Amino acid sequence: MEQELSKKERRELRRQERQQVVQSETRKKKFRIWIIWGAVILVIAAVGYFAYKYVSKVSNIPDIGEVFPIEGSNHIAEGTKVNYKTNPPSSGDHYGTPANWGIYDHEIPDEAVVHNLEHGGIWISYRPDVPEATKEKLRSLAGEYSGKIILTPRAANDSPIAIVSWGRIHKMGIGPDGSFNADTIYNFISKYRNRGPENVPDSMPGKDY
Numbered sequence: 769m770e771q772e773l774s775k776k777e778r779r780e781l782r783r784q785e786r787q788q789v790v791q792s793e794t795r796k797k798k799f800r801i802w803i804i805w806g807a808v809i810l811v812i813a814a815v816g817y818f819a820y821k822y823v824s825k826v827s828n829i830p831d832i833g834e835v836f837p838i839e840g841s842n843h844i845a846e847g848t849k850v851n852y853k854t855n856p857p858s859s860g861d862h863y864g865t866p867a868n869w870g871i872y873d874h875e876i877p878d879e880a881v882v883h884n885l886e887h888g889g890i891w892i893s894y895r896p897d898v899p900e901a902t903k904e905k906l907r908s909l910a911g912e913y914s915g916k917i918i919l920t921p922r923a924a925n926d927s928p929i930a931i932v933s934w935g936r937i938h939k940m941g942i943g944p945d946g947s948f949n950a951d952t953i954y955n956f957i958s959k960y961r962n963r964g965p966e967n968v969p970d971s972m973p974g975k976d977y
Contacts, residue, residue, distance in 0.1 A: 829959045832952065833931070833938030841886055841965065850879055856893055856922060857882050858932050868974040871910050872920045876977045884918050887972070888964035890957050891932040893922035899946030902928070909950055915970025916961050933960035 773781065839853055839860035846863050853860075857878050866883035867876050881891050894906060906929070910919040922930075927939035931953055938956055942948045 829955045832956045832959065833936050835936050838935050844879065846877075846879075848879065850882075852878060852882075854937060855924060855926055856891065856930050856932050856937065858885065858937050859935050862886065866974040867918060867977050869915050869918055869970070871907050872918070874920070875922055876918075876920050880975070880977050881918060881920070884974070885932060885934045886964050886966050887916075887968045888934070888962040888966070889916045889918055890961050892917065892919045892929070892953065893925055893932070894919075894929050895925045895927075896921045896923055898928050898942060901946035902942055902948065905946075905948070905950065909953060913957070917957065931956050934964040936960060 836854050836858050839857075841859065842861045843864040844850065844861045846865075848861075850857070850861050860882055861879070862882035863877070863880045864883075865880070866887060866889075867880045869884070869889065885891060892906060892910060894902065906919055910917050928942045929940040929948060931938050931940070933956070938952070940948055940952065
């Protein structure tokens with residue numbers, strides 16, 4: 769028959785058991801910490817990799833369009849007309865509130881959209897007389913973006929399609945069937961979106977004009 773443990777021995781045994789539990793929990797905690805840090809490092813590495821790939825892709829896109837001198841950036845009262853030096857305008861004085869991002873079936877004052885350009889937006893405009901197929905394709909393209917894109921008709925355009933960022937314009941023609949080079953617009957957006965002097969969040973509200 770085994771000899772009964774003394775009180776001292778039982779206390780020592782319980783102490784050892786508690787110590788083993790603490791050591792086991794400590795090892796588990798350290799393991800969990802290493803797992804978390806490993807996951808964080810992997811996420812950072814993945815973000816860095818994709819950021820590098822994106823920057824490399826954008827940097828490999830050749831410049832598109834023509835650069836124009838900045839005409840100013842003061843706020844003016846709504847209803848005030850500005851005599852811009854480019855068609856469409858690509859910079860200059862503008863209304864204090866930009867237009868909401870999105871697709872419009874009516875013209876918006878130039879003075880409103882110039883504020884969108886200042887916020888790093890891309891303005892795609894087309895003459896109202898382009899074929900419906902052109903309009904539909906432009907609407908589909910613009911609809912792929914959740915912000916920083918504004919599409920409007922504009923009768924004053926001297927080309928069927930114009931894409932504009934702050935200080936830069938690229939004018940495009942269309943084919944007999946209303947077709948156009950969509951890749952040019954995609955590349956323009958990739959290269960010049962969020963390149964305005966005031967880079968604000970996509971969700972920043974504007975106004976419906």
